[in-house]
Amino acid sequence: MKHVDWTALTVFLLFFAVVTVMGFLASRWRRADDAQHLHEWGLGGRSFGTWITWFLLGGDLYTAYTFIAVPAAIYATGAAGFFAVPYTIIAYPLVFLFLPRLWSVSRVHGYVTPADFVRGRYGSRGLSLAVALTGILATMPYVALQLVGIQAVLDTLGVGGSGNWFMKDLPLFLAFGVLAAYTYSSGLRAPALIAFVKDTLIYVVIIVAVIYLPMKLGGYGHIFDTAAQKFSTVNPDTGKPIGSLVVGPAGQWTYATLAFGSALALFMYPHSVTGVLASKSRNTVRRNMAIMPAYSLMLGLLALLGFMAIAAGVGKGVKGYNAQLAVPQLFADMFPSWFTGVAFAAIGIGALVPAAIMSIAAANLFTRNVYKDFLKPDATAADETRVAKIASLLVKVGALAFVLVMDKQAAINLQLLGGLWILQTAVSLVAGLFTRWFHRWALLAGWAVGMVYGTWVAYGISSKATKHFGGNSSQIPVIGKIGYIGLTAFVLNLAVAVVLTLLLRALKAPEGADETSPADYSAEAGDESVERAPQPVVAH
Amino acid sequence: MSSELPAAGALPAVSPARVLAGLSLLVPIVAMLWVPSYTKTAPELGGIPFFYWYQLLWVPVSAVFTGAAYLLIRRDEAARRAASTAFALPAQSEGGELS
Numbered sequence: 001m002k003h004v005d006w007t008a009l010t011v012f013l014l015f016f017a018v019v020t021v022m023g024f025l026a027s028r029w030r031r032a033d034d035a036q037h038l039h040e041w042g043l044g045g046r047s048f049g050t051w052i053t054w055f056l057l058g059g060d061l062y063t064a065y066t067f068i069a070v071p072a073a074i075y076a077t078g079a080a081g082f083f084a085v086p087y088t089i090i091a092y093p094l095v096f097l098f099l100p101r102l103w104s105v106s107r108v109h110g111y112v113t114p115a116d117f118v119r120g121r122y123g124s125r126g127l128s129l130a131v132a133l134t135g136i137l138a139t140m141p142y143v144a145l146q147l148v149g150i151q152a153v154l155d156t157l158g159v160g161g162s163g164n165w166f167m168k169d170l171p172l173f174l175a176f177g178v179l180a181a182y183t184y185s186s187g188l189r190a191p192a193l194i195a196f197v198k199d200t201l202i203y204v205v206i207i208v209a210v211i212y213l214p215m216k217l218g219g220y221g222h223i224f225d226t227a228a229q230k231f232s233t234v235n236p237d238t239g240k241p242i243g244s245l246v247v248g249p250a251g252q253w254t255y256a257t258l259a260f261g262s263a264l265a266l267f268m269y270p271h272s273v274t275g276v277l278a279s280k281s282r283n284t285v286r287r288n289m290a291i292m293p294a295y296s297l298m299l300g301l302l303a304l305l306g307f308m309a310i311a312a313g314v315g316k317g318v319k320g321y322n323a324q325l326a327v328p329q330l331f332a333d334m335f336p337s338w339f340t341g342v343a344f345a346a347i348g349i350g351a352l353v354p355a356a357i358m359s360i361a362a363a364n365l366f367t368r369n370v371y372k373d374f375l376k377p378d379a380t381a382a383d384e385t386r387v388a389k390i391a392s393l394l395v396k397v398g399a400l401a402f403v404l405v406m407d408k409q410a411a412i413n414l415q416l417l418g419g420l421w422i423l424q425t426a427v428s429l430v431a432g433l434f435t436r437w438f439h440r441w442a443l444l445a446g447w448a449v450g451m452v453y454g455t456w457v458a459y460g461i462s463s464k465a466t467k468h469f470g471g472n473s474s475q476i477p478v479i480g481k482i483g484y485i486g487l488t489a490f491v492l493n494l495a496v497a498v499v500l501t502l503l504l505r506a507l508k509a510p511e512g513a514d515e516t517s518p519a520d521y522s523a524e525a526g527d528e529s530v531e532r533a534p535q536p537v538v539a540h
Numbered sequence: 541m542s543s544e545l546p547a548a549g550a551l552p553a554v555s556p557a558r559v560l561a562g563l564s565l566l567v568p569i570v571a572m573l574w575v576p577s578y579t580k581t582a583p584e585l586g587g588i589p590f591f592y593w594y595q596l597l598w599v600p601v602s603a604v605f606t607g608a609a610y611l612l613i614r615r616d617e618a619a620r621r622a623a624s625t626a627f628a629l630p631a632q633s634e635g636g637e638l639s
Binding site: 085092220224 | 564565566568569572573575576579580581584586587588589591592595596598599600602603605606607609610613614617620
């Protein structure tokens with residue numbers, strides 16, 4: 001059944017070779033003097049201007065897995081999967097309020113990770129550790145899913161997938177070996193440079209797809225009619241239609257809470273923060289919040305490909321068809337071979353960029369908030385960089401093992417949980433940027449309650465594909481509607497933090513030292529405080 | 541402890557520019573969370589149901605609102621900087637609390 005499309009494969013490999021060379025050359029790009037310092041390797045020297053940041057963040061947030069999963073959700077259920085669009089619309093105005101403050105305080109105090117800030121603000125290594133571990137835990141399955149994205153493309157190309165386990169996954173080993181090597185040598189500069197290629201390819205592919213495919217499929221009217229017909233089929237298990245073109249009354253809370261909760265969680269992810277802290281000024285961050293929606297538009301158009309896959313008859317009549325393959329299959333069926341190669345290269349490279357940034361972000365967290373804070377407090381800047389480089393390799397090996405040993409479903413489940421978990425760090429991080437009112441122990445307790453509640457509720461959800469962790473929404477206590485578990489857990493987390501803060505303040509529990517001052521939160525590049533303090537105050 | 545009190549001579553924390561910027565940021569968020577306002581198929585645009593083209597339309601519209609907030613805040617911040625350097629002379633810079 002497998003046949004290899006050589007033209008597509010050649011084009012794919014060509015692009016892959018180009019970005020590999022770029023990845024290694026990136027270490028010489030905009031090189032600074034203190035190459036041994038972690039903010040050089042892990043934050044690209046905090047030097048990126050508006051356009052580089054735009055490409056970097058776009059390459060970082062809109063991952064290959066997104067490109068596969070969003071249209072796959074649309075393909076499978078229709079409107080419910082479209083929440084990714086309001087999610088990415090809400091995200092930028094929402095984070096516009098606090099990201100500039102995070103940039104400023106991190107710049108003044110030399111913070112590399114969100115957990116660095118939490119430690120400095122609350123004087124609590126415990127709270128910082130909780131934030132760091134949550135970040136690492138949420139990021140690992142996300143890296144693993146990027147591999148799943150590459151796998152989907154390789155499968156459709158007809159390479160791998162046969163023979164013994166080693167031959168089967170050899171292409172994946174090669175792709176990740178290369179990725180690991182240039183991330184190790186070039187740090188954040190590698191994905192920043194490659195992001196240019198990735199994003200350009202993605203834009204070209206999407207624009208061509210949303211014009212060319214409807215022409216071949218009889219127009220948008222016909223595409224949506226076919227989809228409506230498919231969704232009206234009744235699922236014999238539930239007795240309800242399998243999908244819908246609009247969100248029904250029962251699904252509206254789910255749609256809105258998923259959009260809002262995911263938007264709030266987006267910039268809690270360590271890799272998003274890494275992208276933000278790598279920019280060179282406060283206003284660079286703000287400008288990007290206004291221009292990032294260009295990517296959201298692309299994501300929205302891409303989502304429509306799910307409908308086109310239905311109209312093109314992808315997977316029609318195949319029992320238990322894997323929706324994740326719908327878009328790669330659509331490309332392979334509809335595009336000429338050479339352009340299929342371009343499209344697949346876009347997805348493949350689209351996996352490498354975020355995987356690199358995520359592993360760097362996780363490595364920064366480990367180095368700063370576990371290694372330096374707990375294992376070796378007198379680590380020098382060079383030690384930090386060395387440890388971070390090794391940690392970034394381990395993260396990738398871990399992700400690879402994850403995909404190979406555990407099944408794909410486990411990665412998907414864990415990534416859903418990851419979003420829920422990372423949202424629980426929002427109270428410490430976002431509230432901390434505006435006020436020191438919350439007590440550190442109350443925040444820690446709130447975090448723990450949110451994590452346990454969310455995980456416990458998610459554990460109880462089964463779906464056709466999996467016994468536990470089969471979804472991300474459940475009944476909201478008190479309100480009684482079905483909503484995003486992560487957001488419910490977040491509200492519970494906040495409530496616990498408020499009540500316990502009142503209690504701890506009444507008891508006069510020790511508050512911990514705050515090393516930041518109000519002016520730090522509005523510092524801009526060029527200010528005296530920024531010029532004076534590029535390094536962490538914990539001197540070495 | 542850091543309550544966010546403005547430095548001596550600075551503008552008040554709530555300024556018209558900040559309020560307007562806040563509203564600009566709020567508009568897209570409210571519009572998208574108000575799901576009942578757009579979960580319908582008619583009117584279609586070029587064969588695309590309302591639900592989809594309306595939300596897609598909000599992507600550039602939200603960018604305009606966020607862009608407006610950026611311009612407002614940039615002006616406001618410039619005014620604040622000017623005010624604080626004019627009133628709180630060198631001795632009162634951010635120093636002292638850094639170590």
